[in-house]
Amino acid sequence: MDFSLNGEQRIIQETIRDFVSKECPREVARELEESKLFPEGLLNKIAELGFCGLTVPEEYGGEGVNLFGAIIAVEELSVLSPVLALAYMCPSFGGGAVLSRFGSKDQKEHFLGPLARGSLLFTIGLAETEAGYSAEQPIKTKAVAVKDGFRINGKKLFVSLADRAQYCLTLVRTEKPDSEQEEFTFFIIDLKSSGIRIKDMHKMGMKGVNPKEVEFKDVRISADNILGGREYLHNGLKQLKDVMDLQNLGTAACCLGIAQGVYDYARKHARERIQFDHPIISFEAIQYMLVDLAVQIDAMRLLVYRAAVCADQGNPFSQEINTAIVYGLDLVRKASMQAMQICGGYGYALEYDAQRYLRDSFAVPLNGLSPSYFKAVLGYLHGGG
Amino acid sequence: MSLYEVDVERHDRVLEMTRDFVKKEIPPELVRETDRNDQYPLDLIKKLCAVGLMGVNVPEEFGGMGGDVIDVMLMYEEISKRMPVLSWAAGNITLYGNEILLVNGNREQQEKYLPKLLNGEMLFCLAITEPDAGSDAANIKTRAVLQNGTYLINGNKMFISGAGVSDITVTMTRTAESRYKGITSFLVDTKSEGYSAKSIKKLGYNGSDTCEVYYENVEVKADAIVGGEAGLNNGWNQMMNTLNSERLALSACALGIAQAAVDDILSFAKEHFKFGAILNQDIQHTIVEMATEVEAARQLAYYAARKETKGQECIKETSMSKYYTTETAKKVVATGLKILGEYGALEAVDMQRYLRDVLILSVGGGTTQIQKNIVAKTLGM
């Protein structure tokens, strides 16, 4: 076991840190969030540096699948700009990572090149109700077989960046003749198809990558657009777990990065803020709050890195990543709430960043799933049935 | 059936009046609109005056209801369940007006201002905090200097709620070098030359008109010292005298928000989850914990309040209450958001506003850490 980054990983980390400090320092990140705009220009620059290719094999124009490298990028971007990190996750995790593993040959040839160049955005359509406790149960969106493919009707909620993305990986109900069982299939749906209506949903945070409601009305789609190809009809539920696990590598890294960012911010404030003639970090109540956070951030980093290493080695990593996401979602919320306390009144004013981290922490996109969902997944993995 | 056992009949009346008021005058959509447009809820304050509730803590001889701190808390909790920021705005009459004048003002000041506060003609705010004096409130540097029979105030204050809309800003100033015995509190007319307030944009409690305040050679007469001449250099003690009721009122704000979170999550859960199935025991038990913790916090707060109304020493209990209710409320709301997931983070859903609002309650009015320092001292540490 070696806990240090190898040469290539270190270069990736240095490159993305350098990018963040030059292109997206604190003031830029703040303005970006305030503008509520998608960070297109910055995403293009990240793509130019080759980061979008980190989830795509070389033969398809990527840098070779290096999920560990990609999560380092997400982590570092999230430290200052969670919004930019999520923008980056759209081509790299929702698109590249998933299609590299589960796409058909045709799909890989068609999508992976543009994904690696960052010129194509993918998103995922899952949840249909507010509750989001179970991914599959409330799905009503249905694909009915017609002459030359399928016709889809229904509605998805919490689809990140559906207004920007070209494609939405959408989980829908499909009917198997002579079977009582409910079947599901993942379709790669072109969001510019006719019959699609996209409506805004506004969250308290992550402005600029707000989710959308996507309605499908008689949307026609070919069987070739089933994730993995025609033979994967009715395989959606099996794929769902794997798709979510891959997506969650990015989400967990985002939680890690935000927690680190909020810690750095609160620590700086605690060192600079003087009350009772002392920097407030000299009061143990504050100091140990920071120490506790540092301890947990460290644990989180090990959990996320372990999951990514497992994934890169081609080993099962479901337990690892779900452990990380369950831990990370709690951590990021706790960290940002404590930072608010440490910053006092100055945490509350919009002029400062603590409140932005707070809003972002509670708005980390989960495809409409509740944090409890991942606990349920873990419960299942631990034998809870 | 009163929990509060001190003056059952009046408590019930205040509770009922407030509930009626909330039901009639504060539709949820109005609350969301205030959150969006950050407008001080002056209309509602006038209506609260019209029904008499703003005299809740004022003796009958001044036209009030003659209530105690429990009445104030009941009212604050009920209002905060629906519209937290309105309870703060109500503070611009009941806490920073009525309470300060009744506890620390002289007869002349009481007679001059109380009627105008009660009928909604005047608002008061309280300016203690400065950029370098937050938790360390005694570190204030805003000076009042006596010159030719009038005081000249210079300095600036930070995070003063209601400072833009108020008629009087009760301003803590330094009038002598002694850390605690050199502080004087003035009733500063906000129309005075040299006074200005600039509203601060913030995460929550939108509509509270929380401001930075600047004093440039603001002139005040000696009779504007809270309590008159006797109040000179006595501002710190005066502040101590009103701290208990402020801490209890803020406890009630926290209870209101926490209760709203419990109520919302309960109706959400009933609608969305089938209970009984093992699958949802997690949610069920989590909600039970939320409800239990709010109830425990409420008991502590009203226990402290009963001691206060009976004139018993209760610094320990009010500080315990301030810290415990606000931290509990934060925890309960965060748990509510965890259950709701991304849905709870939608601007159209109230739970995220509860979070944005509740977070300041463990900071303002003495932070959790400061309350714990106080409790530690009362426990002999």
Ligand SMILES: Cc1cc2nc3c(=O)[nH]c(=O)nc-3n(C[C@H](O)[C@H](O)[C@H](O)COP(=O)(O)OP(=O)(O)OC[C@H]3O[C@@H](n4cnc5c(N)ncnc54)[C@H](O)[C@@H]3O)c2cc1C
């Ligand atoms: C929305 C809002 C409304 C407000 N309204 C008013 C108002 O109307 N009038 C008014 O006068 N003020 C008001 N305030 C100011 C409020 O009272 C202060 O924010 C509060 O007293 C804390 O001060 P601070 O923000 O400077 O934090 P700091 O004092 O800088 O505290 C920062 C952190 O350090 C901790 N800390 C500080 N000292 C110690 C210690 N000795 N031991 C352990 N920990 C410590 C604190 O607990 C906190 O976690 C308001 C603030 C806000 C945000």
